[in-house]
Amino acid sequence: MSESMRRFGIGYALAPKKQQSFIQVSLVNLAKERGVDLIKIDTEKPLVDQGPFDCILHKLPGEEWRKQLEDFSLKNPNVLVIDHPDSIERLHNRISMLQVVSELTSPPAAAAVGGVENQNEETFGVPKQIVIYTNEALLDPVVLLDLKFPVIAKPLVADGSAKSHKMSLVFNRDGLNKLKPPIVLQEFVNHGGVIFKVYVVGDHVTCVKRKSLPDVSEEKLASLEGSLPFSQISNLTGQDRLDENYYEAMHLDQAEMPPLSFITDIARGLRRAMRLHLFNFDVIRDVRVGNRYLVIDINYFPGYAKMPLYETVLTDFFVEIFQKTKEENLKVDANCSKLVGSEKEERKLVSNTCGDENDGDVPVSGLSREEKENTLQV
Numbered sequence: 001m002s003e004s005m006r007r008f009g010i011g012y013a014l015a016p017k018k019q020q021s022f023i024q025v026s027l028v029n030l031a032k033e034r035g036v037d038l039i040k041i042d043t044e045k046p047l048v049d050q051g052p053f054d055c056i057l058h059k060l061p062g063e064e065w066r067k068q069l070e071d072f073s074l075k076n077p078n079v080l081v082i083d084h085p086d087s088i089e090r091l092h093n094r095i096s097m098l099q100v101v102s103e104l105t106s107p108p109a110a111a112a113v114g115g116v117e118n119q120n121e122e123t124f125g126v127p128k129q130i131v132i133y134t135n136e137a138l139l140d141p142v143v144l145l146d147l148k149f150p151v152i153a154k155p156l157v158a159d160g161s162a163k164s165h166k167m168s169l170v171f172n173r174d175g176l177n178k179l180k181p182p183i184v185l186q187e188f189v190n191h192g193g194v195i196f197k198v199y200v201v202g203d204h205v206t207c208v209k210r211k212s213l214p215d216v217s218e219e220k221l222a223s224l225e226g227s228l229p230f231s232q233i234s235n236l237t238g239q240d241r242l243d244e245n246y247y248e249a250m251h252l253d254q255a256e257m258p259p260l261s262f263i264t265d266i267a268r269g270l271r272r273a274m275r276l277h278l279f280n281f282d283v284i285r286d287v288r289v290g291n292r293y294l295v296i297d298i299n300y301f302p303g304y305a306k307m308p309l310y311e312t313v314l315t316d317f318f319v320e321i322f323q324k325t326k327e328e329n330l331k332v333d334a335n336c337s338k339l340v341g342s343e344k345e346e347r348k349l350v351s352n353t354c355g356d357e358n359d360g361d362v363p364v365s366g367l368s369r370e371e372k373e374n375t376l377q378v
């Protein structure tokens with residue numbers, strides 16, 4: 001087949017619900033028109049027996065899948081795996097998930113993301129939070145001294161299970177009794193009932209608004225008892241909502257968006273620090289400070305179908321990695337031809353780049369050297 005006829009095969013391994021929402025005919029057709037074939041991976045069969053693929057997209061839980069990816073990568077060293085399970089793993093714990101945001105706001109890193117932390121401009125961070133592992137710690141008044149009610153109790157584990165989305169808005173100490181550690185207690189920050197969801201697809205960033213939990217005033221707090229359980233609030237509709245009057249009165253279209261350049265800088269910083277290509281993060285604006293933003297959640301491979309123009313954005317991303325892979329292969333061929341037998345093979349097992357030119361932060365197969373090291377491939 002001539003180079004111009006070459007197509008790019010992307011294998012995808014997704015849970016049924018995710019597959020249904022993400023793999024829509026409109027996406028499959030657009031990708032096909034642009035030379036990219038989306039191929040379903042049969043999760044009932046060993047991955048090593050499937051293919052050929054140029055790239056694998058995946059979001060599946062468990063060690064078994066991870067092992068399958070490792071075995072596949074050993075056998076198919078040139079296949080890009082987006083993203084590396086280690087990078088995804090960090091998002092399965094609500095403490096490590098937000099640690100990366102704090103790292104970005106420390107002075108040297110803040111400079112690296114383009115001076116996001118400028119005194120006169122918008123700032124970002126994470127809400128105050130603590131992790132509670134035992135019932136004893138939960139009931140220990142000293143442990144909670146630093147936190148101010150209301151708080152949100154979130155399961156420590158964020159593995160995509162229904163359980164991991166079950167939260168409680170806790171108004172006072174009594175409300176702590178029903179909670180089941182391990183949990184994260186995070187200060188609830190009044191944010192005008194609007195949440196910003198920032199979708200990242202490689203270099204692409206889209207920010208949308210969604211309805212969130214309503215503010216809790218000091219007066220209201222004094223009258224509220226215990227806690228209020230909820231789940232996936234920004235995805236709720238109709239009768240599921242906590243307070244229909246509030247939602248009726250809330251005009252989402254009037255809410256001001258955060259500056260796009262500010263959001264894009266955070267997205268870029270997170271993408272680099274986490275070495276991930278496909279994620280979204282939730283941001284709220286602290287009503288007390290106005291230009292202070294807090295990242296409260298980061299999700300791997302979110303519900304992209306809800307993102308405007310998702311087919312185009314995702315297809316552009318696929319085509320971009322396709323192009324970069326082609327360019328890289330040409331470079332590899334040129335350089336490898338200088339190498340002999342075993343040396344050439346040995347180098348291939350370490351990376352699909354040959355020669356030292358990639359020792360710098362040069363993009364390789366769509367990824368910087370640093371990113372590439374964290375993308376399963378040989």
Ligand SMILES: Nc1ncnc2c1ncn2[C@@H]1O[C@H](COP(=O)(O)OP(=O)(O)OP(=O)(O)O)[C@@H](O)[C@H]1O
Pocket residue numbers: 127152154158164165166167186187188189190191195211212213231232233234282284296297299
């Ligand atoms: N610290 C906070 N202050 C105010 N509201 C919050 C805070 N943390 C969470 N919320 C509200 O609770 C919702 C759920 O929280 P979070 O996003 O952490 O849960 P999740 O189950 O991981 O969500 P997702 O469905 O996006 O994965 C948020 O969308 C927001 O409306």
Ligand SMILES: O=P(O)(O)O[C@H]1[C@H](OP(=O)(O)O)[C@@H](OP(=O)(O)O)[C@@H](O)[C@@H](O)[C@@H]1OP(=O)(O)O
Pocket residue numbers: 017018021158159160161197232234235280299300301302303304305306
């Ligand atoms: O599709 P999945 O089952 O993965 O659900 C994801 C969900 O997408 P969906 O609404 O299309 O279901 C996402 O919604 P948006 O942020 O895009 O609104 C978000 O809630 C993720 O956290 C969920 O991933 P999880 O954390 O549960 O793995």
Ligand SMILES: [Mg+2]
Pocket residue numbers: 282297
């Ligand atoms: Mg969220």
Ligand SMILES: [Mg+2]
Pocket residue numbers: 158297298299
């Ligand atoms: Mg989440």
